[in-house]
Amino acid sequence: MTLRRRMTRGLGTIGSMQRRSFLLALAALAAPASGNATPAVALPRIAAVPGGVARVDLGPADTPPQVTVDGRRVLVMRPARDWSALVGIPLAARPGSTLALQVADAAGSREIAVRVQPKRYATQQLKVAPKHVQLSPEDLARHEREREHLLQVLQHWSDAPPSTLRLRTPVPGRRSSSFGLRRVFNGEARNPHSGMDIAAPVGTPVAAAAAGAVIDTGEYFFNGNTVIVDHGQGFLTLYCHLDAIGAASGARLAAGEPIGTVGATGxxxxxxxxxxxYLNATAVDPALFLPAATTG
Ligand SMILES: [Zn+2]
Incomplete structure (x- = not known):
């Protein structure tokens, strides 16, 4: 209830969408006059490393440039006078390699190369009984179906820009620093860990890390009960292993609104x-978007 109030405080009955375009219009108006506009959107910590976020200057333009990488739309914003692209860099990107951004604006089309800076992630070797890592044919088929579905959901794009790129902690608790950790089971490499694990007791409320719309909920083999929220322009957050899902697909959420409770499903x-x-359907380090960790 408090959260609803926060969303509308000072804005009367103006909806969040209108409010957002209103604020952006204000920012646009302020830019030429001051020459040094107040940032309309708070930025994450920038690091052009695998699993990080690169900020690419796109110069001035009257309308937002359209940017893609590997055929996927990229978030663009105007933190000051000029436009910037915020590009999620895949964990699998090799340091020293380049990502090719395709940029289209009123001036035409161009390509901008983003060089991937080095970053090392730990590897964990694990020896376990084969039955713990081998899926039954039924489970494997289920997992394949769900993987396809989730890949589709993660490509979701909505034009409205996010109201912020700074996230609030979805649940208080001890955070793992295991984003990017490569696990090797019995010599077989798995996908690196694509998120942050926050330890908390079953039933602890989980809050939306920013305002957005629920674009998927479901009970998945590995992820358990899951909610995915779109914050705008491919900026998505995903919440897994929930005990209970507390938000319906299609629902619009204010920042901090409950989306479910902590659990051990999946x-x-x-x-x-x-x-x-996620940015441009690429998992990036959540720590870049959150306030500095507190122990607890
Ligand atoms: Zn995890």
């Missing part, structure tokens, strides 16, 4: 929230 060893952040 393939997990204990209760925690798995929290992932």
């Amino acid at each position: 393939r997990v060893t204990g209760p925690h929230l798995h929290f992932s952040v």
Whole structure:
């Protein structure tokens, strides 16, 4: 209830969408006059590393440039006078390699190369009984179906820009620093860990990390009960292993509004929230978007 109030405070009955375009219009108006506009959107910490976020200057333009990388739309924003692209860099990107951004604006089309800076992630070797890593044909088929579905959901694009790129902590608790950790089971490499795990007791409320719209909910083999929220322009957050899902697909949420409770559903060893952040359908380090960790 408090959250609803926060959303509308000072804005009367103006909806969040109108409010957003109103604020952006204000920012646009302020830019030429002051020559040094107040940032309309708070930025994440920038690091052009695998699993990080690159900020690419796109120069001035009257209308937002359209940017893609690997055929996927990229978030563009105007933190000051000029436009910037915020590009999620895949964990699998090799340091020293380049990502090719395709930029289209009123001036035409161009390509901008983003060089990937080095970053090392830990590797964990695990030896376990084969039955713990081999899926039955039924489970494997289910997982394949769900993987396809989730890949589709993560490509979701909405034109409205996010109101912020700074996230609030979805649940208080001890955070793992295991984003990017590569796990090798019995010599077989798995996908690196694509999020942050936050330890909390079963039933602890989980809050939306920013305002947005629920674009998917479901009970998945690995992820358990899951909610995915779109914050605008491919900036998505994903909440997994929930005990209960507390938000319906299609619902619009204010920042901090409950989306469910912490649980241990899916393939997990204990209760925690798995929290992932996506830009251009690419998992990036949630720590870049959150306030500095507190112990607890
Ligand atoms: Zn996790």
